[in-house]
Amino acid sequence: MTTSQALRDALADRLKASGDLDDPAWERAARDVPREVFVPDGFMRVLPGTHPTLYKPVTPACEGWLEGVYDDATLITQLDGHLRAVDVAAPTGGDPTSSSTLPSLVLRMWQQLGVRSGQRVLEIGTGTGYSTALGCHRLGDANVTSVEVDRGNAERAAAALKHLGYAPTLLVGDGLDATVIDGDYDALIATCAVRHVPYGWLDQVGDGGTVLVTLGGWMGAYGLVKLTVTGRGHATGRFLPGTTSFMMARPHSRPPRPPLVLLPGQATTAEWPPVQLDDWTGRWVAQLAAPSAERLGGGEVQVLSDVATGSLAYFGVDGEGRTQVTQRGPIPLWDRVEDALSEWDTAGAPHQSGFGMTITPEAQTVWIGDERGPSWRLPV
Numbered sequence: 001m002t003t004s005q006a007l008r009d010a011l012a013d014r015l016k017a018s019g020d021l022d023d024p025a026w027e028r029a030a031r032d033v034p035r036e037v038f039v040p041d042g043f044m045r046v047l048p049g050t051h052p053t054l055y056k057p058v059t060p061a062c063e064g065w066l067e068g069v070y071d072d073a074t075l076i077t078q079l080d081g082h083l084r085a086v087d088v089a090a091p092t093g094g095d096p097t098s099s100s101t102l103p104s105l106v107l108r109m110w111q112q113l114g115v116r117s118g119q120r121v122l123e124i125g126t127g128t129g130y131s132t133a134l135g136c137h138r139l140g141d142a143n144v145t146s147v148e149v150d151r152g153n154a155e156r157a158a159a160a161l162k163h164l165g166y167a168p169t170l171l172v173g174d175g176l177d178a179t180v181i182d183g184d185y186d187a188l189i190a191t192c193a194v195r196h197v198p199y200g201w202l203d204q205v206g207d208g209g210t211v212l213v214t215l216g217g218w219m220g221a222y223g224l225v226k227l228t229v230t231g232r233g234h235a236t237g238r239f240l241p242g243t244t245s246f247m248m249a250r251p252h253s254r255p256p257r258p259p260l261v262l263l264p265g266q267a268t269t270a271e272w273p274p275v276q277l278d279d280w281t282g283r284w285v286a287q288l289a290a291p292s293a294e295r296l297g298g299g300e301v302q303v304l305s306d307v308a309t310g311s312l313a314y315f316g317v318d319g320e321g322r323t324q325v326t327q328r329g330p331i332p333l334w335d336r337v338e339d340a341l342s343e344w345d346t347a348g349a350p351h352q353s354g355f356g357m358t359i360t361p362e363a364q365t366v367w368i369g370d371e372r373g374p375s376w377r378l379p380v
């Protein structure tokens with residue numbers, strides 16, 4: 001049987017070859033920290049595309065378990081805020097609420113944060129503790145603080161970290177709440193996504209500090225932004241290359257909604273096809289334009305449903321084969337999305353890395369190109 005060390009080395013070699021791991025200090029961490037200690041059990045997606053998605057419970061007793069832990073893949077460890085693999089015997093549905101993020105992303109983000117020895121970091125979303133352990137290996141226990149909202153996850157992560165001899169400061173509570181995370185840090189790294197940046201984060205890292213966070217939303221679009229704090233309540237930065245996505249921070253998750261009913265509305269011919277929202281950045285632009293809308297379905301069969309106002313947009317085809325959009329409610333969701341898609345297209349349809357963000361005490365704005373480019377306000 002291949003040993004854990006051999007699998008870790010093989011993973012580190014693959015990440016080096018793919019360009020995801022080029023800092024020697026983080027490479028040492030990747031080779032030294034055993035991921036299996038942080039993932040005693042988990043869920044694997046049942047493929048192909050079940051609807052709703054089903055997850056199969058997996059434990060170390062399953063064949064190929066250790067090899068699976070060293071795939072460069074996210075390992076889901078909790079569904080619906082409470083369910084673990086050891087609680088179920090058969091495939092089950094549910095929303096993933098905790099995981100060990102894929103190692104290439106964890107290591108890429110630690111490197112992108114750009115922290116040096118001696119700098120203090122606050123991590124939001126301890127999860128399994130694997131990324132926290134990497135941080136401790138590189139920066140030392142005294143320089144790492146991590147916060148986890150879920151007590152059970154936090155306790156399991158604390159035990160795994162202790163087992164390996166790591167002793168970061170671990171907090172249990174809402175990492176979006178400034179009173180929970182109060183401290184003195186040089187940088188903040190978030191392994192859950194937010195709809196806007198909590199102002200408390202800017203205060204915690206202070207002037208010149210760095211915040212690395214994924215901005216997400218209810219259409220399932222994401223962008224990883226690296227911000228520099230430029231004053232009290234002020235920050236600016238650019239979105240980074242790649243396709244980063246994370247589960248939403250619990251206070252920013254979509255609130256429960258009643259079953260969706262497609263009531264009649266005003267039908268017009270759509271200028272942009274709804275499949276544009278299957279595109280990684282197209283969906284991001286749509287989410288900026290309609291930030292409280294949820295997206296259900298995909299392709300030609302999709303619905304935008306505004307959580308704040310109940311406004312709807314859904315699609316069909318008229319007798320001449322043209323895509324029809326039906327809109328209902330106070331916000332003309334698809335008109336807003338089409339305007340934003342047109343502005344993005346005129347700007348050359350860049351990936352998220354062509355976007356940036358400015359935070360002031362009054363507003364949080366995402367723009368294309370520079371601050372004079374097309375821009376959208378985040379829901380704060």
Ligand SMILES: C[S@@+](CC[C@H](N)C(=O)[O-])C[C@H]1O[C@@H](n2cnc3c(N)ncnc32)[C@H](O)[C@@H]1O
Binds near residue numbers: 129247250
């Ligand atoms: C993707 S997982 C974290 C991955 C983790 N860093 C690892 O390597 O295992 C996201 C975690 O963020 C936690 N979380 C969600 N909202 C949070 C919040 N408001 N404050 C702190 N943690 C939160 C979730 O419970 C979950 O464990």
